[in-house]
Amino acid sequence: MSAAEVEAVWRIESARIVAALTRFTGDFGLAEDAAQEAVAEALVSWPRTPPVDPAGWLMATARRRAIDAIRRRTALKDRYAVLAADPVVDEEIDPDRIDDDILALMFISCHPVLSREARVALTLRVVAGLSTEQIARAFLVPIPTVQARITRAKKTIAAAGVPFELPPADERRERLGGVLSVVYVIFTEGSTATSGDQLLRPDAAYEAIRLARTLAALQPDEPEVHGLLALCELTAARFPARTGPDGTPILLADQDRQRWDFSAVQRGLAALAKASVRGLGPYGLQAAIAAVHASAPSVEATDWDRIVVLYEALGRVAPSPVVELNRAVAVAMASGPAHALAIVDELIASDRLPGSHLVPTVRGELLTRLGRRPEARAELELAARLCTNQRERSVLLRKAAALD
Incomplete structure (x- = not known):
């Protein structure tokens, strides 16, 4: 079994393993x-002796390592004795409890004793199984910064004695924003991987959808929960058409819309209707944009003016350089590339997305449409150098080469 296969198993099972171990040991960091x-032992052992049940092997090995660590902690002999005893089944049923270890783990990671940045980084590391490099790219911050946040967060959780359990209903609302932002970033990593040789990471994306559905059941009166679920469903609906048989990315204009998952579209529209009851928040507005795309028969027939208005609203309630960049793309379709180029150049002048391949990608596309081919090629080549996803990079290089 190769290292890539070990990584694949870890990516799928890591959250469940960490959650089960946390319930078992009562120690998040341990x-x-x-x-x-x-998983480090698996990288050495599995290429020689592949396990019959990889997930079970990881769980059993991690459990042994946890017990060994507890044994070494002489001050915790009493706890070890409890762990060694037969498990006690709690017969009392709490109707407000959701039996989902991963969700409980997310609420622990999003505990209010942590800063927002630490909550997101810790949950992505532990629940989503993302590397510190992937998290750093998702948030456009240095890798050492992410590492420091995760280390401090685990120490803070331990010092605060946060129990492994879903918080009471009144505390869930307090932590909900952090949990939603984590689910959102997990989904975006799944819908467009920051690195590697695949455009999509469906396992991460569909795990985010599962968690969003669980959150919607837990907090049915929270519009933004339904907004996030709608956004995820409507975006995932395009997955079947976003890549060819060999994994090559297919741009929106070239996608066979008959291959879209229309059951996911219907689920997304239903969730968007629930999110709209009290007005749309940031996730709901993004879902509304996705809904415009989902209802259009082609790129040319898309209501780009409405998308521009929705991006303007999103920029007011949740301003960010990425929102501005996306607004520029919509403006280009609605009003022409010259208007959009001014928006992109303003982003460059303010240096609001340093090191991102997205800015030169959009600028290269706009310059191509304006007939400024040498400048466009330079921008697309720059975007390819900055892009860490091999599939996206190949598309950018092909576009640059076509401008010769």
Whole structure:
């Protein structure tokens, strides 16, 4: 079994393993460390002796590492004795409890004792199984910064004695924003991978959708929960048409819309209707944009003026350089590339997206439409150098070469 296969198993199972170990040990940091030791051992052992049940192997090995660590902690002999005893089944049923270890783990990672940045980084590391490099790229911050946030977060959780359990209903609302932002970033990583040789990471994306559905059941009166679920469903509906048989990315204008998952579209529109009851928030507005795309028969027939208005509204309630860049793309379709280029150049002048391949990608497309081919090629080549996803990079290089 190759290292890539080990990584694939870890990516799928890491959250469940860490969550189960946290419930078992009562120690969030210990659980994550033990799980990491297990996957490190798998990288050495599995190429020689592939396990019959990879997930079970990881769980059993991580559990042994956790017990070994507890044994070494002489001050925790009493806890070890409890762990060694037969498990006690709690017969009392709490109707407000959701039996989902991963969701409980997310609420722990999003505990209010942590800063927002630490909550997101810790949950992405432990729940989504993302590397520190992937998290750093998602948030456009240095890798050492992410590493420091995760280390401090685990120490803070341990010092605060946060129990492994879903918080009471009144506390869930307080932590909901952090949880939603984590689900959103997990989904975006799945819908367009920041690195590697695949455009999509469906396992991460569909896990985010599962968590969003669970959150919608837990907090049915929160519009933004339904807004996020709608956004995920409507975006994932395009997955079947976004890549060719060999994994090559297919741009929106070239997609066979008959291959879209229209059941996902219907689920997304239903969730968007629930989100619209009290007015749309940031996730709901993004879902509304996705809904415009989902209802259009082609790129040319898309209501780009409405998309521009929705991006303007999104920029007021949740301003960010990425929102501005996306607005520029919509403006180009609605009013022409010259108007959009002014928006992009303003972003460059303010240096609001340093190191991102997205800005030169959009600028290269706009310059191509304006007939400024040498400048366009330079921008697309720059975007290819900055892009860390091999599939996206190949598309950018082909576009640049076509301008010769």
